Amino acid sequence: MSNRVEELESQVSELRAAVDGLTEELVETKERLRQLEAATDAEPSVQSYAQSEADDETSPSESEAEEAKSAEEKAQESESGSDESDIIVA
Template sequence: MSNRVEELESKVKELQAAVNGLTEELVETKERVRQLEEEVDVDVAPTGRRRDRAAETADEETQAEADKADDAKEGDDEEQSSGSDIIVA
């Protein structure tokens, strides 16, 4: 029966070594991710999701272009409708 106990103790030591190794790898990976995030200048959005500032800038530029297109379209609509001076009250 002592042979079985020795086997179990050996297995526990192996598992503890594996857990310690994985924990160390996790800590190193988290540190590397933090370094990479600093390099690419990542922000955390209010939703908790991470957003790259370059992506945000591109989104803002796209939105600005869409707003300009909408403004231009509204201007065209106003030019077309300015021919009638009918006011509905």
């Protein structure tokens, strides 16, 4: 039976060493994660970068051109609509 006790004590020692090693790795990983999160907070996010790119692509002259085109189309519709009846046949 003393052989069994020695085996169990050896196994307990190995498990303690494994737990200590894993605990140390966990602490180091958490610290690294905090560092990465702090660095990420300081950098612009991918979403904010994509939004700024989209804002750059739509220039004010394009917006104005689209609004002018829309106004012209509405004017044409109102002119053509006055000549025809308002009844639509499907």
